[in-house]
Amino acid sequence: MKDYLDLFLIFARIGGLTFGGGYAMLPMLKKEVVENRGWATEEELLDYYAIGQCTPGIIAVNTATFIGYKTKGILGGIVATLGVVAPSVVIITLIALFLQNFADITIVKHAFAGISVCVCVLIFDAILSLGKKSLKNIFSWVVFSLVIAISLVFDISPIFVVILAGIAGVIYTRIKKTKEVK
Amino acid sequence: MIFLQLLFEFFKAGLFAVGGGLATLPFLFDISAKTGWFSTQDIMNLIAISESTPGPLGVNMATYAGVVTTGVAGGLVATIGLILPSIVIIEIIATILEKFKNAKIVQAIFSGLRPASTGLITVAGLMVAKVALLNIELFSETGKITDLFSIFSIILAVLIYAGLKKFKKHPVIYIAIAAAAGILLQL
Numbered sequence: 001m002k003d004y005l006d007l008f009l010i011f012a013r014i015g016g017l018t019f020g021g022g023y024a025m026l027p028m029l030k031k032e033v034v035e036n037r038g039w040a041t042e043e044e045l046l047d048y049y050a051i052g053q054c055t056p057g058i059i060a061v062n063t064a065t066f067i068g069y070k071t072k073g074i075l076g077g078i079v080a081t082l083g084v085v086a087p088s089v090v091i092i093t094l095i096a097l098f099l100q101n102f103a104d105i106t107i108v109k110h111a112f113a114g115i116s117v118c119v120c121v122l123i124f125d126a127i128l129s130l131g132k133k134s135l136k137n138i139f140s141w142v143v144f145s146l147v148i149a150i151s152l153v154f155d156i157s158p159i160f161v162v163i164l165a166g167i168a169g170v171i172y173t174r175i176k177k178t179k180e181v182k
Numbered sequence: 183m184i185f186l187q188l189l190f191e192f193f194k195a196g197l198f199a200v201g202g203g204l205a206t207l208p209f210l211f212d213i214s215a216k217t218g219w220f221s222t223q224d225i226m227n228l229i230a231i232s233e234s235t236p237g238p239l240g241v242n243m244a245t246y247a248g249v250v251t252t253g254v255a256g257g258l259v260a261t262i263g264l265i266l267p268s269i270v271i272i273e274i275i276a277t278i279l280e281k282f283k284n285a286k287i288v289q290a291i292f293s294g295l296r297p298a299s300t301g302l303i304t305v306a307g308l309m310v311a312k313v314a315l316l317n318i319e320l321f322s323e324t325g326k327i328t329d330l331f332s333i334f335s336i337i338l339a340v341l342i343y344a345g346l347k348k349f350k351k352h353p354v355i356y357i358a359i360a361a362a363a364g365i366l367l368q369l
Binding site for chain 1: 196197206227230231233234235236238239240241242245249250253254257258261264265267268271273275276277287290291292293295296297298299300301302304305306307310311313314339342343353356357359360361362363364365367368369
């Protein structure tokens with residue numbers, strides 16, 4: 001029981017401190033889940049993000065369900081997900097009921113401009129650390145660069161990008177194996 | 183009855199919106215046009231609010247739309263509808279993955295997915311940076327390259343990064359400092 005409460009509270013904290021959607025959650029997940037708790041590795045976070053991109057639903061929710069499942073099975077997945085959405089539900093309900101012009105308040109605007117600068121720094125710091133884990137050979141650098149180039153130039157859905165990368169991974173592994181056999 | 187409808191509409195959004203919170207938007211416009219539960223102005227409000235409050239955008243949107251429609255219970259129902267498909271689908275994938283995670287083919291797929299995932303996150307980071315650090319609007323008006331960069335934001339970003347590397351505190355500390363700096367510097 002305590003484990004589930006723990007899972008709920010940690011994910012509530014992550015949800016309550018994440019500004020700006022699934023990707024902004026990454027630095028929080030890295031700190032709370034990977035570094036503080038050891039519930040998942042950075043490589044696993046990358047896997048969850050990749051799968052979360054091409055399955056329905058919100059990435060933040062998908063990732064929370066994955067980590068919850070990994071920690072405490074199916075119920076764990078549900079508990080972590082409820083945790084990650086709980087702060088949003090409370091805060092947004094209060095704003096929708098009492099403060100419809102919340103986003104127009106000058107002080108909120110300035111605070112948020114500062115926060116988005118910080119979120120940007122945090123995401124890049126997380127990317128550097130993930131890159132060290134995931135970009136270890138020429139193949140991975142090629143995939144990484146192609147994904148960035150394709151996403152910036154074309155308006156293509158991440159689903160196709162992820163599927164193509166998966167296929168590339170299978171082909172690359174095959175080629176590597178045949179070379180080793182020879 | 184309206185609750186069942188809310189649950190169903192947001193369940194659909196959760197099932198078919200692939201790839202993050204903003205993918206939920208087209209569904210909201212669709213629901214608004216079809217049911218009239220909330221207006222386009224409500225959607226505009228909720229985008230602004232979602233972006234200036236913590237939490238996943240999609241969840242914020244569902245809660246807001248639900249509350250506007252039928253109050254607190256509506257917010258809960260819409261949110262549950264939205265996250266239900268995710269929970270079911272991911273639990274199934276996670277169960278399968280757990281079973282086959284050591285299979286060679288799964289390992290091979292992940293060898294491609296991991297760098298791709300890093301790439302997609304980098305692109306998302308670049309989009310955030312564009313909004314947070316550059317003044318695209320001002321630049322397109324004046325055409326002066328010095329107007330393109332918001333100097334204070336960039337200095338703040340450098341300072342935060344230096345602090346992050348030096349003190350290694352919890353991210354929320356830096357977020358709080360950045361919010362204060364934003365208010366003080368009138369960013």
